[in-house]
Amino acid sequence: MIDALIDITLLAFLAITAIAIMRTRNLFAVIMLFGIFSFLTAGLFVVMDAADVAFTEAAVGAGISTVLMLGTLAITKEHNEQLPAHRPWLPLLVVSVTGAALVYGTLDIPAFGDPQAPSHLHVAPRYIEQSLSETGVPNMVTAVLASYRGFDTLGEVTVIFTAGIGVLLIIGGQVQRKRRKGNKK
Amino acid sequence: MKHNLILRVVTKLLIPVIVLFALYVQFHGDYGPGGGFQAGVIFSVTFILYALIYGLDTAQRVMPMGVLRALASLGVLIYAGTGVAALLKGGNYLDYGVLAASPVAGQHLGILVIELGVGITVSSVMLLIFFTFAGRGRA
């Protein structure tokens, strides 16, 4: 009961923060609100029994993402977003249609937390019952991540490595002289 | 930031604690929440904190960019190398059961080694990206 209450409250705060991110025009405030959004998500993950995911979201989302966005803001020195030029009717229409289609898709989804939902019945019981005896590691998430699904983690490490190389290639070199004269604001 | 005495002293006291916590999360990822990714990010935060308080030049003297590039490649090499070691010992690629005396011990050893590789790569890449962004802003 108390779980459900915390869940509902945190999700409501998340929705309010997301709307605030959309409407705020000061970019520094947007980045700070994004940090708050990440922390609320990490809290929500803890309530939903996902400890590893909460840890990673708090460290990576509220830590690294926020720091990198602040670094970009410091480099571009842009303080406020400009007002949008046209009325947002077309984006609102697209978003409403997509949202309605997604809600229609969730109408017959199993109830939140149902132990008999199909996602818990086919492959998961095998991992839950046998991961300790097969790998000797009590943390099931680490066992699946590192041993049963080890190839995926190899791909993930390669993706991070590639992102590092990409950032080095894009902004690791010397700053070019401006090629267009007289176009600075 | 260089003239703030409280910040500098507290940073000097905190950095060893954060490094210890990162190592704890790395090696206890088997018994509790944690693992390579979280530990790598926490470890890189120590150097980011150091760079914020003591300046980017000092931080780049402590941890040069060349060392970071080598460490990032080393982590991926450790991970892929464990798979090749399993191949050389007669099993499939990334089949940890053949790495030690018994399959369960081999699995445990394999998981430990690849999480180490993941932690090294993640920490060096996060630090690399931060140093690149900070260095660009200074130019």
Place this chain on the structure above:
Amino acid sequence: MIDYLLNHYNYWIVIFLMMVGFYTVISRGNLIKKIAGLSIFQVSVFLLYISIGNVTGGTVPIVTEGATVYSNPLPHVLILTAIVVGVATTALGLALIVRINEAYGSIEEADIHDQDKSL
């Protein structure tokens, strides 16, 4: 009726967050805001998966004494990978923004289009 609402509240709020992120990407012109909207979209997808993996009365998927029901560990593994890949793409997107700013002098989409059209 109220039961149905409580059971599906998680999913509908997640869809609402997805749509807020999507709207921010397609209707705002500032590039940093677009990246923030994209991140909101990604995080809401993670929430959807973890909501599907939750089991009422279950506990963290770490083998402990006295626990019988565990939450499903497979969505956790998937989302762990997805979070780290998400931060990698965000870092690359922000690096591109820095280069765009150096080439055009602005990070507003309208300014960039005007400069391109006036060539």
